[in-house]
Amino acid sequence: MLKSARCLGQLLFIAVALLSSRPAFAQDWFRTGTGLGQAKPRVAVADLAPRSDAAKSHSSLFTQVVRDDLQFSGILDLASPSFYPPQVVSVPAELKAPAWIEQPTNANYVGFGNLTESTSEVTIQAWLFDVRNPSAPPVVGKVYRGGPTDLQVRKFAHQFADEIISKLSGGLPSIAQTQITFVRATGNGNKEIWVMDYDGANQHQITNLHSISLTPRWSPDGSRIAFTCYAPYKGVTSAQICMYSMDTGKVISFPRFSGTNITPAWSPDGTQIIFSSSMQSNPELYVCDINCNRPKRLTQSSGANMSPTWNPKTGQTIAFVSDRGGTPQLYLMNADGTGAAKIDLPEKGYVIDPAWSPNGQLLAFSWRRPNDDYDIYVMDASSRQLVELTRDQGRNERPSWAPDGRHIVFESTRTGVGTRQIWTMLADGSQPHQLTTTGHNESPNWSTH
Amino acid sequence: MNLASRLSHRAGLLALFSAFLIVSGCHKKVTAPPKQVEAPPPPARPTVTLQANPTTINKGESSTLSWNSTDATQLSIDPGVGAVNAQGSTKVSPTDSTTYTITATGPGGSASATAAVSVSAPAPPPAVKEPSIDELWAREVQDAYFDTDKADIRADARQALASTAEFFKAHPSVKATIEGHCDERGSTEYNLGLGDRRAAAVKQYLVSLGVSAGQLTTVSFGKEKPFCMEHGEPCWQQNRRGHFVKGN
Numbered sequence: 001m002l003k004s005a006r007c008l009g010q011l012l013f014i015a016v017a018l019l020s021s022r023p024a025f026a027q028d029w030f031r032t033g034t035g036l037g038q039a040k041p042r043v044a045v046a047d048l049a050p051r052s053d054a055a056k057s058h059s060s061l062f063t064q065v066v067r068d069d070l071q072f073s074g075i076l077d078l079a080s081p082s083f084y085p086p087q088v089v090s091v092p093a094e095l096k097a098p099a100w101i102e103q104p105t106n107a108n109y110v111g112f113g114n115l116t117e118s119t120s121e122v123t124i125q126a127w128l129f130d131v132r133n134p135s136a137p138p139v140v141g142k143v144y145r146g147g148p149t150d151l152q153v154r155k156f157a158h159q160f161a162d163e164i165i166s167k168l169s170g171g172l173p174s175i176a177q178t179q180i181t182f183v184r185a186t187g188n189g190n191k192e193i194w195v196m197d198y199d200g201a202n203q204h205q206i207t208n209l210h211s212i213s214l215t216p217r218w219s220p221d222g223s224r225i226a227f228t229c230y231a232p233y234k235g236v237t238s239a240q241i242c243m244y245s246m247d248t249g250k251v252i253s254f255p256r257f258s259g260t261n262i263t264p265a266w267s268p269d270g271t272q273i274i275f276s277s278s279m280q281s282n283p284e285l286y287v288c289d290i291n292c293n294r295p296k297r298l299t300q301s302s303g304a305n306m307s308p309t310w311n312p313k314t315g316q317t318i319a320f321v322s323d324r325g326g327t328p329q330l331y332l333m334n335a336d337g338t339g340a341a342k343i344d345l346p347e348k349g350y351v352i353d354p355a356w357s358p359n360g361q362l363l364a365f366s367w368r369r370p371n372d373d374y375d376i377y378v379m380d381a382s383s384r385q386l387v388e389l390t391r392d393q394g395r396n397e398r399p400s401w402a403p404d405g406r407h408i409v410f411e412s413t414r415t416g417v418g419t420r421q422i423w424t425m426l427a428d429g430s431q432p433h434q435l436t437t438t439g440h441n442e443s444p445n446w447s448t449h
Numbered sequence: 450m451n452l453a454s455r456l457s458h459r460a461g462l463l464a465l466f467s468a469f470l471i472v473s474g475c476h477k478k479v480t481a482p483p484k485q486v487e488a489p490p491p492p493a494r495p496t497v498t499l500q501a502n503p504t505t506i507n508k509g510e511s512s513t514l515s516w517n518s519t520d521a522t523q524l525s526i527d528p529g530v531g532a533v534n535a536q537g538s539t540k541v542s543p544t545d546s547t548t549y550t551i552t553a554t555g556p557g558g559s560a561s562a563t564a565a566v567s568v569s570a571p572a573p574p575p576a577v578k579e580p581s582i583d584e585l586w587a588r589e590v591q592d593a594y595f596d597t598d599k600a601d602i603r604a605d606a607r608q609a610l611a612s613t614a615e616f617f618k619a620h621p622s623v624k625a626t627i628e629g630h631c632d633e634r635g636s637t638e639y640n641l642g643l644g645d646r647r648a649a650a651v652k653q654y655l656v657s658l659g660v661s662a663g664q665l666t667t668v669s670f671g672k673e674k675p676f677c678m679e680h681g682e683p684c685w686q687q688n689r690r691g692h693f694v695k696g697n
Binding site: 189214326353366443 | 636638641646674
């Protein structure tokens with residue numbers, strides 16, 4: 001908390017320095033639903049009690065995943081397990097509330113439960129109690145039953161954590177069951193589309209095109225991933241829009257166009273695709289329905305236009321990148337292509353990778369300021385106030401928001417020049433957390449639910 | 450000629466003497482059956498041999514022809530040597546492989562012998578061969594390089610593309626893909642757009658020089674397929690280019 005507040009303070013200082021013409025900028029405008037100014041609830045998660053030796057491994061896994069999810073949520077403080085009172089709490093009757101309220105645990109809420117495992121099934125009972133109000137019914141009480149696999153136990157842990165986060169945040173969209181799609185280099189110059197859980201677990205390859213695939217984007221309902229692909233067709237290699245169905249586990253057909261076709265993005269209702277194409281001349285932005293019959297041209301400029309993204313809340317504004325002024329810069333325009341205008345920043349440099357926050361008010365992007373490297377920034381779209389989230393940590397690019405509006409996934413070279421890895425952080429730049437460690441990973445996109 | 454007349458003279462004497470013996474024998478009563486008198490042997494048929502040493506020479510070198518003969522009155526070597534003595538040797542220096550023939554003639558007839566001298570000429574300069582399409586491609590088709598963030602055709606690129614255009618105009622059936630490439634500094638997405646503009650600019654310039662648009666297709670690889678992996682301007686310049694690949 002202290003560290004996070006100090007970090008935020010530094011960020012605000014940077015922002016104030018940048019925007020000295022805006023002295024009114026003094027409060028935490030970064031709040032996204034749960035008051036950062038209020039004390040966060042303090043939660044302890046007791047070790048889940050195994051009902052047999054065979055249940056020990058999955059009990060530990062469940063406990064760890066729940067703690068990680070709660071810690072990562074950023075909406076509560078997780079009491080350090082080393083402070084917990086030495087008692088096993090497997091059912092509500094065993095909970096001795098006063099021991100958990102005392103320092104140093106000092107908890108408001110305690111999670112606990114038990115796990116029974118046979119060769120064919122795992123059963124988990126899990127509760128969250130308000131220990132300051134022990135006579136009240138449990139805040140959360142759940143029973144989970146499923147196959148005795150790590151994957152299934154992880155899923156139950158995410159579901160339990162989601163219940164807790166939802167209850168304690170007053171309905172904030174939970175992200176513990178979300179997924180992130182990304183691009184992994186597979187050697188010999190090829191890149192395939194991968195998917196992982198939001199915490200980096202369960203990384204798996206979904207495309208097998210033996211070519212270059214880039215810029216994956218989840219459809220709003222999570223059933224499809226649109227991406228840029230180079231799979232040869234009738235002996236011709238060109239950049240095209242490809243579509244992957246999560247339901248069928250296959251790349252499904254999508255029209256091919258002449259020229260270079262890249263950076264697809266979805267409309268908020270999932271009925272339209274916007275992408276960059278040089279089918280007529282310059283790389284311009286085109287919009288079409290998801291079958292992409294007769295794409296309609298939205299921009300007309302002397303430069304290249306790419307990386308479009310719809311405001312997910314209003315659907316009325318599109319942010320994109322254009323080098324019509326000589327270098328890549330951020331532009332906003334109306335969804336019908338009118339009113340394109342450059343977003344002016346205090347300094348020049350390259351401005352790329354726009355990403356709207358789920359509430360449609362904030363724009364994250366990557367900015368390489370003169371004599372500096374790429375860093376992630378967040379801008380309030382209406383006030384144009386700016387916060388820098390990364391600094392002096394290699395190249396940081398391609399931010400994408402979690403559906404809770406509090407987390408950002410991005411790629412960074414901070415672990416080594418030329419090696420891109422995927423990281424998450426809170427949207428104030430705190431709690432950076434590395435999700436991928438092996439190989440070369442880039443272009444993350446967070447599923448919207 | 451002298452020998453031959455002497456020989457015929459001796460034959461004449463022999464015949465006279467034989468006749469005398471026959472006549473004096475008629476004085477004896479006993480008449481012996483006429484003794485068969487051996488006829489004089491016919492003149493021997495000439496023999497001749499011819500050798501060349503060495504039998505293989507390089508152009509400009511010489512070989513020695515040696516010969517031997519019997520019962521010949523006239524010897525001659527062809528080509529180019531002419532009449533020779535009954536035995537001897539001579540050097541020859543033919544420019545091409547040659548078979549020498551010696552002909553020996555005498556009262557008993559004639560004979561001949563041959564000896565071959567082969568001349569190994571240095572390999573003739575290869576006939577001026579038409580260079581293959583691939584060789585011409587390697588020589589004439591040149592990539593175009595670009596400035597940072599630019600898709601404009603520079604002066605050096607104009608020169609490179611002038612040569613490239615000549616190739617495509619001379620080979621209208623050859624098709625090519627122009628790949629647009631960028632250095633690593635821009636973003637993946639921006640570079641895909643910039644690479645597209647570079648490839649398109651190269652194509653447009655070639656078409657303005659008279660190349661058929663149908664020979665050329667374009668593709669942008671942005672920074673996905675760098676030629677050079679170092680981090681620095683020399684390498685970045687290598688990667689900012691329009692690159693030609695045969696076929697499409």
